[in-house]
Amino acid sequence: MPVEGQLLPSEELKPLYEKVIWLWVYRSFKKDPGDLAAERVMNRCGASTYPQLLFIDGPSWTVLVECGRSVAEFIKSAENAIARMKKPDPAVERLLVKMNRAKTLLEGGKKDDAAAILSEFKKNDPCEFFAEARELLGLVKPASEEDLADPDADRRADALDLCLAKRVPITKGAMALLSDPDGDVRLRAVAYVAAVAPDRLDFKTLLADPMDGVKFAVLDAGKSAPDPKLAKAGVDAWRDLDAGKIRSGNPNVLRMKLAEILGLSGGEDAVPILEAFASRHEFLNGTTGACVRSLGQLGKRKVKGAAASLINCFPPAVTPEMEKAKHATHCINLARTVHAALQDACGESPSPFPPAWKEDDRKQILEAWTRHVK
């Protein structure tokens, strides 16, 4: 069901209007303040695709429920999220009254009285009243390196962006932000440390981060140069993902990125992992091709077993059912990718790729490659 036009204006959702808080997060990619605020919410919730519908625990930005696209699924998800929320915090109401009083005084020109109230907000309040008070008092200066320790997550994030832009040498304070409670801060900390001192990244810990964005950022940064330490952590992360020890909202993308790293830097232990996935022959899944190409790279580096494993990755011959479902081209493309990866691994080909991918073509190519690899 399309989200806009059908699901969200549905009359059946009316009873939920006052039971949940409706936050519209719109990315314009204009890099203006509104777009940056939206990007931060996305980072904090670990959202990486559009459109995405999530029920969130506001105080922590933790995802409670990923929402379905039908009215019935939406209502069920909302009820589930409502049941999982903690009790309200009565302190927020008091702080809100105080903030509104200060704003009224400011509007009435009573700056000193307002400042007296605003200066009472404590740094550790859970709802950023301290940050808002500082903004109202005009005390916000352009971000600096000192803001790496600021109580406001947005300021810490700004400071990290600044340190990255200026290539400031990594400090203990910056390293600590790799495990910051705020997801947006962690993501920017990874970008900064990966650019300035990549050898200081603890890959195992970061690949187990609850946020996909952090995992993806570590793997994307690792594509610039081979790193056996990252590959070792990548093998462990793949196994942990299979075992459910690592959580991901988009495990397919995570495996695709892991496959790329294993191709670049992996060793013998990467071969069975990549082969197990690629030999499922899921030709509609881009991760299959990524695994095949990585096996080809491993073979090129003469990693034991990589070239031979590719022979198991040839998909079955095209069937009438595949042609009917318009899947034949995808199947042939995967077969072609496996053939190219074997060529990469061996430096030559015993036979050109056949013009069709019928049972006989498949049999001949498999026999040719099996003889060649042995």
Add this chain to the structure above:
Amino acid sequence: MILLSSAILLLALQDKPKAPPKGPPWTTDPRAAKRESLRTGKPIFAYFTKTY
């Protein structure tokens, strides 16, 4: 002239900020949403969308 007017109209439409879908009482302020969630114990429903 007609072509120029059409181009201007198209550009104006592209620059127009997108609005949330009609119906629910939307907020676009994440800080306000977070406070309201903590104050009331209600979850936030976040609808993530982008310019297409």
